Structure formats: structure tokens, C-alpha cells
Amino acid sequence: MSAHAQCIPALRFGWLTNLYDPLIRWTTRELAIKGRLLEQAGIRGGHRVLDVGCGTATLALLxxxxxxxxxxxxxxxxARILALARAKIARSAGGVVLTQALSYELPYAAVSFDRVLSSLVFHHLTRESKGKTLREIFRVLRPGGELHLADWGRAQNVPMRLAFVAIQLLDGFATTADNVRGLLPAMMAEAGFAQVEETARYATIVGTLCLYRARKPG
Ligand SMILES: C[S@@+](CC[C@H](N)C(=O)[O-])C[C@H]1O[C@@H](n2cnc3c(N)ncnc32)[C@H](O)[C@@H]1O
Structure with missing residues (x-):
């Protein structure tokens, strides 16, 4: 199957992809949350950084x-969202390299990145793909390298849980169930990561968004 066939588009239906940037900015407090994720990532000069499921490249450009x-x-x-990303990179100062590939078959050598970022991707993945993706991220990180991940997590309260049904109706109940149950940190630990922690939680109009940090030992 092609990479495209294995990958659920950002807003589930390809024809909605052009609406992704305005919608996500409006519903998720995007710039605050992505800014916080980058703050905790502590990216330094010379680092090699991979954004898994980069979408329109907002986080990669930041x-x-x-x-x-x-x-x-x-x-x-x-490919459709990468075309939007390419246009956005061309409009800005550029400098972000794009690759079309699947999160659980990363086309990179082992031990080749200092930081891996991922935002709003894991709730698109089946349980098996989440595990495979985490093992691939672990493989490509250098010892001491870090994963910084933002995604929907366990709701802080009943209104947040109810709000998240809107995302589940769009993106599906099966792939979002692990997020709702707060299982992402345990899955990271299972893939070999140490010092796994939830670093922040945000209430948004469509549910609770959590930030995580995890380190490859070494
Ligand atoms: C909701 S969007 C998030 C985009 C971006 N990271 C952000 O924070 O705005 C999810 C992205 O993950 C990508 N995606 C989903 N499953 C994937 C997979 N198995 N491999 C690579 N990309 C995937 C989709 O194409 C989409 O661009």
C-alpha cells in the first residue's frame, strides 16, 4: 500500500486539508502550545530535529x-498536506527539509537525531502503529536524545471529556481511545524511553491537550 493509503489525513478527509491551519489555530491555542513544546525541547545550534507528522510544517518552521x-x-x-507545507516554507525564510514517509517506517539511519517532535499525530495511529512509531523514534534518536510530543490526553474533567467527542467523531473512536485513557506515557516507557513525564495540560474547546517529554537513555 502507498504511504498515502496508510495515513489518515489531518482532518480525516483530504478535501478538508486546506482548512487545517485556520481550524487548528482557532481550536487548539496552537501558537501557545507549540511554543511551550519548543521551549521544553531546548533545541540548540547543530541539533538535528525531526518533526514526525509535520502536517503544514507550522511546528517545524517555528x-x-x-x-x-x-x-x-x-x-x-x-502528499497533499506536504504540498501546503512546501508552499508555506517557500513563503517564509525556508530551511525546513520535507520527506514523505510513514511514522512507523522512518527512512533515517539509527542514532541520527537529537530531538524528535510530534504534535497531534498519535491520535491518528492505531495501537500497533503507535508502538511501532515510538520504537522507530527511539531507534533514530541519539542516546540522550529526547522526544517532545503534544497530543490529546486524559480529560481533566467531564466538560473536557465531552468536548473531546467532537474530535472523536472526526478522527475516529478507535485511534483516540489510548489518548483518552492517558496511555501515551506508558507506551513511551514500553518503547524504551526513560524519564517519561507529562509536562503540561491545556484545556481547549475540543478537549485536553497534553505535552510530554521522554528521553532515550545513554
Ligand atoms: C492533525 S495533523 C497534525 C499536523 C501537525 N503536526 C500539527 O501539529 O499541526 C496529523 C498529521 O499526521 C499525519 N499522519 C497521520 N498518520 C501518519 C503516519 N502514519 N505517518 C506519517 N504521517 C502521518 C497526517 O498526514 C497529518 O498531517
Missing amino acids: AKRRCPSATVVGLDGD
């Missing part, structure tokens, strides 16, 4: 802007 001497690579399985 990373590059924060640290122009880092190498920033964005990977996504969907």
Missing part, C-alpha cells in the same frame, strides 16, 4: 525560526 542553525526535517505520510 523550530527553525527559534534556532536557525539547527537542521529541521519534517516528515508526513500525506
Whole structure:
């Protein structure tokens, strides 16, 4: 099957992809949350940084802007969203490299990145793909390298849980169930990561968004 066939588009239906940026900015407090994720990632000059499921490259571009001497690579399985990302990178200072590939078959050598970022991707993945993706991220990170991940997590309260039904109706109940149950940290630990922690939680109009940090031992 092609990479595209294995990858659920950002808003489930390909024809909605052009609406992704305005919708996500409006519903998720996007710039605050992505800014916080980059703050905790502590990207430094010379770092090699991979954004898994980069979508329209908002996070990858913010990373590059924060640290122009880092190498920033964005990977996504969907050619349509990568076309939007390419146009956005061309409109800005550029400098982000894009690759079309799947999160659980990363086309990179082992031990080749200092930081891996991923935002709003894991709730698109089946349980098996989440595990495979985490093992692939672990493989490509250098010892001591870090994963910084943002995604929907266990709701802080009943209104947040109810709000998240809107996302589940769009993205599906099966792939979002692990997020709702707060299982992402345990899955990271199972893939070999140490010092796994939830670093922040945000209430948004469509549910609870959590930030996580995890370190490859070494
Ligand atoms: C909701 S969007 C998030 C985009 C971006 N990271 C952000 O925070 O705005 C999810 C992205 O993950 C990509 N994606 C989903 N499953 C994937 C997979 N198995 N491999 C690579 N990309 C995948 C989709 O194409 C989409 O661009």
C-alpha cells in the first residue's frame, strides 16, 4: 500500500486539508502550545530535529525560526498536506527539509537525531502503529536524545471529556481511545524511553491537550 493509503489525513478527509491551519489555530491555542513544546525541547545550534507528522510544517518552521542553525526535517505520510507545507516554507525564510514517509517506517539511519517532535499525530495511529512509531523514534534518536510530543490526553474533567467527542467523531473512536485513557506515557516507557513525564495540560474547546517529554537513555 502507498504511504498515502496508510495515513489518515489531518482532518480525516483530504478535501478538508486546506482548512487545517485556520481550524487548528482557532481550536487548539496552537501558537501557545507549540511554543511551550519548543521551549521544553531546548533545541540548540547543530541539533538535528525531526518533526514526525509535520502536517503544514507550522511546528517545524517555528523550530527553525527559534534556532536557525539547527537542521529541521519534517516528515508526513500525506502528499497533499506536504504540498501546503512546501508552499508555506517557500513563503517564509525556508530551511525546513520535507520527506514523505510513514511514522512507523522512518527512512533515517539509527542514532541520527537529537530531538524528535510530534504534535497531534498519535491520535491518528492505531495501537500497533503507535508502538511501532515510538520504537522507530527511539531507534533514530541519539542516546540522550529526547522526544517532545503534544497530543490529546486524559480529560481533566467531564466538560473536557465531552468536548473531546467532537474530535472523536472526526478522527475516529478507535485511534483516540489510548489518548483518552492517558496511555501515551506508558507506551513511551514500553518503547524504551526513560524519564517519561507529562509536562503540561491545556484545556481547549475540543478537549485536553497534553505535552510530554521522554528521553532515550545513554
Ligand atoms: C492533525 S495533523 C497534525 C499536523 C501537525 N503536526 C500539527 O501539529 O499541526 C496529523 C498529521 O499526521 C499525519 N499522519 C497521520 N498518520 C501518519 C503516519 N502514519 N505517518 C506519517 N504521517 C502521518 C497526517 O498526514 C497529518 O498531517
